[in-house]
Amino acid sequence: xxxxxxxxxxxxxxxxxxxxxxxxxxxxxxxxxxxxxxxxxxxxxxxxxxxxxxxxxxxxxxxxxxxxxxxxxxxxxxxxxxxxxxxxxxxxxxxxxxxxxxxxxxxxxxxxxxxxxxxxxxxxxxxxxxxxxxxxxxxxxxxxxxxxxxxxxxxxxxxxxxxxxxxxxxxxxxxxxxxxxxxxxxxxxxxxxxxxxxxxxxxxxxxxxxxxxxxxxxxxxxxxxxxxxxxxxxxxxxxxxxxxxxxxxxxxxxxxxxxxxxxxxxxxxxxxxxxxxxxxxxxxxxxxxxxxxxxxxxxxxxxxxxxxxxxxxxxxxxxxxxxxxxxxxxxxxxxxxxxxxxxxxxxxxxxxxxxxxxxxxxxxxxxxxxxxxxxxxxxxxxxxxxxxxxxxxxxxxxxxxxxxxxxxxxxxxxxxxxxxxxxxxxxxxxxxxxxxxxxxxxxxxxxxxxxxxxxxxxxxxxxxxxxxxxxxxxxxxx
Amino acid sequence: xxxxxxxxxxxxxxxxxxxxxxxxxxxxxxxxxxxxxxxxxxxxxxxxxxxxxxxxxxxxxxxxxxxxxxxxxxxxxxxxxxxxxxxxxxxxxxxxxxxxxxxxxxxxxxxxxxxxxxxxxxxxxxxxxxxxxxxxxxxxxxxxxxxxxxxxxxxxxxxxxxxxxxxxxxxxxxxxxxxxxxxxxxxxxxxxxxxxxxxxxxxxxxxxxxxxxxxxxxxxxxxxxxxxxxxxxxxxxxxxxxxxxxxxxxxxxxxxxxxxxxxxxxxxxxxxxxxxxxxxxxxxxxxxxxxxxxxxxxxxxxxxxxxxxxxxxxxxxxxxxxx
Numbered sequence: 001x002x003x004x005x006x007x008x009x010x011x012x013x014x015x016x017x018x019x020x021x022x023x024x025x026x027x028x029x030x031x032x033x034x035x036x037x038x039x040x041x042x043x044x045x046x047x048x049x050x051x052x053x054x055x056x057x058x059x060x061x062x063x064x065x066x067x068x069x070x071x072x073x074x075x076x077x078x079x080x081x082x083x084x085x086x087x088x089x090x091x092x093x094x095x096x097x098x099x100x101x102x103x104x105x106x107x108x109x110x111x112x113x114x115x116x117x118x119x120x121x122x123x124x125x126x127x128x129x130x131x132x133x134x135x136x137x138x139x140x141x142x143x144x145x146x147x148x149x150x151x152x153x154x155x156x157x158x159x160x161x162x163x164x165x166x167x168x169x170x171x172x173x174x175x176x177x178x179x180x181x182x183x184x185x186x187x188x189x190x191x192x193x194x195x196x197x198x199x200x201x202x203x204x205x206x207x208x209x210x211x212x213x214x215x216x217x218x219x220x221x222x223x224x225x226x227x228x229x230x231x232x233x234x235x236x237x238x239x240x241x242x243x244x245x246x247x248x249x250x251x252x253x254x255x256x257x258x259x260x261x262x263x264x265x266x267x268x269x270x271x272x273x274x275x276x277x278x279x280x281x282x283x284x285x286x287x288x289x290x291x292x293x294x295x296x297x298x299x300x301x302x303x304x305x306x307x308x309x310x311x312x313x314x315x316x317x318x319x320x321x322x323x324x325x326x327x328x329x330x331x332x333x334x335x336x337x338x339x340x341x342x343x344x345x346x347x348x349x350x351x352x353x354x355x356x357x358x359x360x361x362x363x364x365x366x367x368x369x370x371x372x373x374x375x376x377x378x379x380x381x382x383x384x385x386x387x388x389x390x391x392x393x394x395x396x397x398x399x400x401x402x403x404x405x406x407x408x409x410x411x412x413x414x415x416x417x418x419x420x421x422x423x424x425x426x427x428x429x430x431x432x433x434x435x436x437x438x439x440x441x442x443x444x445x446x447x448x449x450x451x452x453x454x455x456x457x458x459x460x461x462x463x464x465x466x467x468x469x470x471x472x473x474x475x476x477x478x
Numbered sequence: 479x480x481x482x483x484x485x486x487x488x489x490x491x492x493x494x495x496x497x498x499x500x501x502x503x504x505x506x507x508x509x510x511x512x513x514x515x516x517x518x519x520x521x522x523x524x525x526x527x528x529x530x531x532x533x534x535x536x537x538x539x540x541x542x543x544x545x546x547x548x549x550x551x552x553x554x555x556x557x558x559x560x561x562x563x564x565x566x567x568x569x570x571x572x573x574x575x576x577x578x579x580x581x582x583x584x585x586x587x588x589x590x591x592x593x594x595x596x597x598x599x600x601x602x603x604x605x606x607x608x609x610x611x612x613x614x615x616x617x618x619x620x621x622x623x624x625x626x627x628x629x630x631x632x633x634x635x636x637x638x639x640x641x642x643x644x645x646x647x648x649x650x651x652x653x654x655x656x657x658x659x660x661x662x663x664x665x666x667x668x669x670x671x672x673x674x675x676x677x678x679x680x681x682x683x684x685x686x687x688x689x690x691x692x693x694x695x696x697x698x699x700x701x702x703x704x705x706x707x708x709x710x711x712x713x714x715x716x717x718x719x720x721x722x723x724x725x726x727x728x729x730x731x732x733x734x735x736x737x738x739x740x741x742x743x744x745x746x747x748x749x750x751x752x753x754x755x756x757x758x759x760x761x762x763x764x765x766x767x768x769x770x771x772x773x774x775x776x777x778x779x780x781x782x783x784x785x786x787x788x789x790x791x792x793x794x795x796x797x798x799x800x801x
Contacts, residue, residue, distance in 0.1 A: 172645075
């Protein structure tokens with residue numbers, strides 16, 4: 001029988017395991033038992049002796065390595081990590097989970113890339129482990145875990161507030177009645193049985209809820225608990241005096257593993273854009289459909305939002321700081337355009353032009369919107385763009401596609417490229433990059449300008465302009 | 479009835495003779511000191527904001543003296559409403575403006591009985607889902623002057639952030655096409671939304687039906703050709719008895735897929751989503767005058783029988799010479 005803590009280390013069982021361990025003393029000592037378990041696993045492939053984790057810390061790093069390789073390495077071989085799905089390692093696995101969360105919490109905090117990777121890796125690992133169980137056993141485990149996680153028989157959908165807010169699940173995926181989540185076959189038949197015609201209610205239950213939805217909820221809740229735990233550690237660490245050096249060291253090693261794929265595999269176009277984007281003149285051919293549409297002029301409702309909230313941030317960032325999401329560092333307009341010349345001569349004219357094309361022209365009946373445009377560029381609520389006012393407001397970053405769909409639905413006419421991005425600025429970067437790297441290939445007569453070819457191009461590009469290539473993508477941007 | 483703007487004199491008459499602070503609904507009067515108020519004095523938008531009132535009487539005096547063009551109060555509750563500081567929670571609101579509904583069969587320039595009725599139908603559908611699927615209580619419906627506001631004051635949702643609210647909007651309006659492929663024990667099955675009589679697929683079916691029945695040949699829908707629209711109009715009688723399977727066959731399964739996808743994105747404009755996700759929005763004060771159309775914003779007791787042209791017309795309109 002698999003232990004619940006093998007799927008959810010934060011369960012009471014998992015907490016018991018950590019309590020038993022007591023302290024960090026001897027955490028880096030060799031555990032012969034762990035080595036033995038790894039080597040005796042029949043599906044385990046071992047290439048080199050040093051690949052075998054021999055203590056808690058090494059096991060922790062193997063968890064991260066597994067995830068990173070699985071995502072990035074084309075030659076990823078899952079058999080080298082077979083031990084990760086072997087329930088015999090549960091005790092060691094739980095400890096290594098806590099070590100990872102604590103080190104990431106202490107060193108990087110909840111909004112870091114390290115946290116995101118840890119949370120996603122845990123989700124993937126749970127799924128992987130469930131997949132290795134028999135149908136019966138898997139079902140039992142999911143049911144038991146859910147019972148612990150849901151804390152009660154009837155669950156109101158608002159219980160999932162956090163999962164909904166972080167978009168780990170979508171409200172439309174849940175089956176709801178009178179506010180309650182319907183998860184059990186009895187409830188399902190009781191509530192909906194009489195409505196179901198021409199079909200067998202039980203098989204309908206299997207299809208719509210059954211194992212799939214339960215597993216999804218369980219996995220996402222474990223992910224959320226992991227995230228919450230890291231956050232908790234981070235908050236505690238801020239009041240504590242001295243973090244354990246072992247944790248800090250482990251955190252460094254985690255960061256190293258995460259940095260590796262960008263050096264050896266490159267972040268090709270498949271991962272949301274090419275190398276570093278340098279600011280340069282705007283290329284209107286690379287604009288996404290929504291921007292092109294807004295440039296044509298807004299004919300009905302939503303003129304203000306389209307010009308002030310949507311176009312102003314997009315045009316200014318695309319021109320001055322297209323890298324903003326990758327750099328994850330906020331700047332001021334004047335950091336990129338010290339004399340405000342580009343802003344005055346290129347950016348504002350383009351925005352004003354779009355405003356003029358609105359029907360009726362935006363400034364004709366709402367001249368005050370010029371002030372609002374200045375405000376969104378970070379220059380406060382003033383009619384003139386003056387350096388002394390900079391910083392009174394913040395330079396708004398471009399709206400995400402999600403937001404545009406809500407605020408300005410009539411602008412959103414997605415094309416194929418849109419499906420791969422989450423923000424119009426990413427679209428722009430991606431297209432610019434494609435124009436730049438694919439064009440020369442076309443000129444030289446090459447017929448193989450495929451994705452594989454272009455991803456090699458990224459590595460070359462990364463080499464020259466310095467550090468840009470090793471900066472992580474912003475979470476959720478790809 | 480012609481909907482024309484109210485003159486300053488008419489506004490004065492309304493606030494001094496007809497309006498009573500007691501007409502401001504309890505759900506606002508009881509939380510007056512936690513809300514921010516905003517006013518539009520000349521008809522150019524609510525730029526007199528950050529107002530607070532310690533009690534109903536202060537509000538009463540202000541309205542009688544200033545007789546504003548429009549009055550608003552925040553959906554948010556604050557510890558310090560004067561600075562919009564100390565945000566506590568906010569009503570969950572849905573704004574259905576008759577002027578902006580995706581398919582208007584009337585073609586009027588402003589609002590009229592036809593589009594207001596359409597707006598009311600939409601509101602009824604949204605209410606069903608809010609109460610039925612989401613199990614929410616304490617819901618108020620207000621006639622805004624040009625449409626309807628649904629204002630949810632259920633504590634289960636009032637603390638929720640914009641991201642959750644946007645998920646609620648999408649569920650309510652049917653903005654995502656439900657998946658049609660399901661699997662069990664390694665077998666794949668196809669279930670179209672209309673074969674699932676509960677949960678989100680059912681909500682989606684209701685919204686799509688409503689849209690299809692109102693569709694006109696001129697309605698612009700992404701990726702949906704004139705031919706498809708013609709086929710819809712020709713065959714939509716089938717939907718009255720929910721003969722979806724036959725309807726889908728008549729349209730053609732591929733074209734049907736394109737059609738529902740287009741309608742899903744059109745559905746997102748059933749409500750003004752940015753009102754719903756804004757945690758600090760100000761909303762027209764029920765009982766106040768919508769001076770643009772000379773109608774009273776009114777808390778509705780019975781939506782079925784509510785008729786804005788009976789129940790939301792201020793007295794001065796009947797006294798107009800040119801009536």
